[in-house]
């Protein structure tokens with residue numbers, strides 16, 4: 001029996017997870033779903049959006065399914081804290097970013113497949129999978145403003161700093177982009193292994209080594225090396241700016257895409273929109289021994305409590321979870337049920353141009369199971 005941590009979170013996260021539970025029950029996964037606290041309410045009342053008891057539960061679970069959370073800018077976050085917690089220097093931290101770091105969930109997996117009959121498809125023959133590195137790159141949080149003297153002295157070792165010599169340190173903000181051999185190796189390997197397992201014939205490395213010579217350069221060299229272990233799969237290389245055009249022109253030609261953190265953030269949103277947007281975009285945050293699956297949308301406060309949004313992204317996240325657990329047959333059945341409902345076109349939520357509710361969509365998919 002699987003132990004699955006169940007994290008609905010805020011807003012529509014609660015509704016789409018309720019719908020997902022109905023579908024998982026219909027597929028009869030032998031699992032225990034343990035509710036776990038995460039989100040805005042826990043920030044407001046406890047000063048921590050990801051309480052320790054949730055971390056403890058996650059450590060004793062096989063994996064987690066997560067809905068969505070609300071987060072707000074600094075001033076609002078401080079203002080909404082319970083009065084007894086104010087003025088104690090509590091700082092809001094994104095729970096999903098923390099989970100990625102704490103559990104070393106280095107792969108962000110974002111499949112983008114056009115299901116036949118989805119009126120939102122850009123084309124009907126798209127089947128892309130984005131592997132975004134989740135733990136390093138431009139999002140490591142090594143940032144300075146104003147630029148401290150010792151950091152400035154260190155940076156002056158680079159000729160690139162010459163153009164900034166006349167500026168005062170409080171006119172310069174700095175964010176580091178850190179790429180490691182280990183980080184590059186494991187994400188590229190994960191992408192190739194996935195391509196091999198699911199029959200994709202090419203892996204495209206998306207970087208910018210002609211300009212980001214050191215960071216993208218290292219990742220490119222590592223990718224070429226890893227590719228040698230997979231002779232049946234072609235390694236393609238594309239610059240991040242150019243591929244935005246290619247993905248709009250010929251998205252059907254690409255299979256697996258692998259890239260660093262920020263480029264992956266951008267590329268995966270473009271790809272998601274090619275196959276229907278936020279109502280269809282699911283992701284897995286995957287490490288060696290643990291994974292968190294989620295729809296990529298947020299808590300959409302303007303639709304919260306209306307039983308209106310599309311739960312398919314969460315069903316697809318559940319499908320990724322089944323795959324990761326090794327439940328191939330159940331994963332395939334769930335995907336087939338979703339595909340059938342989309343193809344028939346009788347049940348459509350508002351984003352698909354229909355009038356059906358979240359739970360009607362859940363009913364339709366569960367019905368196919």
Ligand code: NAI
Pocket residue numbers: 016067068069070071072096278279294295296297298299300301302303309310311313351
């Ligand atoms: P959002 O993703 O919550 O919603 C943006 C818009 O997309 C919605 O207003 C709606 O029009 C559409 N949408 C989203 N999910 C949909 C679905 N399942 N079906 C149909 N349409 C859907 O992004 P927004 O409004 O910028 O952020 C709201 C809150 O969510 C913020 O507090 C933000 O910080 C948080 N957020 C959380 C994320 C997470 O939990 N992983 C990710 C993104 C935002």
Ligand code: MG
Pocket residue numbers: 265266269
């Ligand atoms: Mg994003």
